[in-house]
Amino acid sequence: MIYRILGLLVICYSLWPVTARERASRPFLGHLSLPRDDLNEANICGVNTCGAADKDAAAACGTQLNARVLGAPDPSTEPSAGKWYSPENYEDSTDNFFRGEVAKLQQARTDIVPLSEDVTSKYVRFTNQPRSVATLGFYGCIGIIVMSNSAVWMAHVVETLVRSKDDNLFxxxxxxxxxxxxxxxxxxxxxxxxxxxxxxxxxxxxxxxxAPKGESGFLYRSRMAQIDQLIYQVVGIDTKWFSYFPKRFGEDMDRRRRRTQHVMDAARRPAF
Structure with missing residues (x-):
C-alpha cells in the first residue's frame, strides 16, 4: 500500500506542488470557488519570494512566486457522501485533480509546509483520520519527502541556500x-x-x-548528493530523485509543463 501512495506523490510532486494523502476515505473539504490570478515572473527562489506563499511574508514581499494552483480548476462534479475527490471529478484529468486539491489546501491554509525560513518542514502522523499535506513554492528550491507506514515528513530548502558556494553555511x-x-x-x-x-x-x-533540472541535467546535483548522504546516514535508505523544470523570468509555463512530463525520470542515489 505504501507504494501506491508513493505513486501519488511521484505524479503530484513531479508536475505541480505536492500532495501526500493517507489511504482511507474522508469527508471532503467541499466545493470551493478558487481565486484566480496571473502568474508572475520568477526570480531565484528565496525566503522573500518562495516565502510569499505565507501570509506574513506576502505582505512584505514585492516579488511573489505564484504557483500553478492560482489557475487551478474547480471540480466538474462532486463525489458521493463520505468519498474523497478523484480525477473523475475533474473531467478525468489527473493534472486538474492534483492542482485543484492542492489549491483548496492552500486556500484553507491547512497542512502546508511553511516557507518563511531557509529550511522548513511539516510532519504528519497517520491516525484513523486521513490527512492531506502540501508543499508549494517550487521555482528552483529542493523538496524532500520521507514517508513510512506511520507518518510523512516533508521539507523545503530554498534555492538561495542551495546555490551558496559556502559548504559550511549549507x-x-x-x-x-x-x-x-x-x-x-x-x-x-x-x-x-x-x-x-x-x-x-x-x-x-x-x-x-x-529538485530543479536544466537542459544539461539537475542544477544542484552536488547538494542533492549531500542530502542523499544525510538521509542514508540517518534513516538508512536510498533516495529517489525526481526533477522539474523551474519557471524562469516569464518563460512559457505550458511549454515547461509539457517538458516536465517527459522528464519525470527518477535516478537512484549515486555511488559515493
Missing part, C-alpha cells in the same frame, strides 16, 4: 537543520528525531528528493 543552515530540526513551529522535527520510531526500518520508509 551544512549549518541546511543539512544540520534537516537532521536535527530547529525546535520551532516551522521546523520542529529533524530526521534524527524520527529515524528510530516512525521511520524505523520496520515501518518501510521511502525517500524522495525533488
Amino acid at each position: 551544512k549549518a543552515r541546511g543539512l544540520d537543520v534537516l537532521r536535527f530540526g530547529a525546535s520551532t513551529d516551522k521546523m520542529h522535527f529533524g530526521l534524527q528525531d524520527l529515524a528510530n520510531n516512525v521511520f524505523h526500518e520496520s515501518e518501510n520508509p521511502i525517500a524522495i528528493v525533488f
Whole structure:
C-alpha cells in the first residue's frame, strides 16, 4: 500500500506542488470557488519570494512566486457522501485533480509546509483520520519527502541556500537543520528525531528528493548528493530523485509543463 501512495506523490510532486494523502476515505473539504490570478515572473527562489506563499511574508514581499494552483480548476462534479475527490471529478484529468486539491489546501491554509525560513518542514502522523499535506513554492528550491507506514515528513530548502558556494553555511543552515530540526513551529522535527520510531526500518520508509533540472541535467546535483548522504546516514535508505523544470523570468509555463512530463525520470542515489 505504501507504494501506491508513493505513486501519488511521484505524479503530484513531479508536475505541480505536492500532495501526500493517507489511504482511507474522508469527508471532503467541499466545493470551493478558487481565486484566480496571473502568474508572475520568477526570480531565484528565496525566503522573500518562495516565502510569499505565507501570509506574513506576502505582505512584505514585492516579488511573489505564484504557483500553478492560482489557475487551478474547480471540480466538474462532486463525489458521493463520505468519498474523497478523484480525477473523475475533474473531467478525468489527473493534472486538474492534483492542482485543484492542492489549491483548496492552500486556500484553507491547512497542512502546508511553511516557507518563511531557509529550511522548513511539516510532519504528519497517520491516525484513523486521513490527512492531506502540501508543499508549494517550487521555482528552483529542493523538496524532500520521507514517508513510512506511520507518518510523512516533508521539507523545503530554498534555492538561495542551495546555490551558496559556502559548504559550511549549507551544512549549518541546511543539512544540520534537516537532521536535527530547529525546535520551532516551522521546523520542529529533524530526521534524527524520527529515524528510530516512525521511520524505523520496520515501518518501510521511502525517500524522495525533488529538485530543479536544466537542459544539461539537475542544477544542484552536488547538494542533492549531500542530502542523499544525510538521509542514508540517518534513516538508512536510498533516495529517489525526481526533477522539474523551474519557471524562469516569464518563460512559457505550458511549454515547461509539457517538458516536465517527459522528464519525470527518477535516478537512484549515486555511488559515493
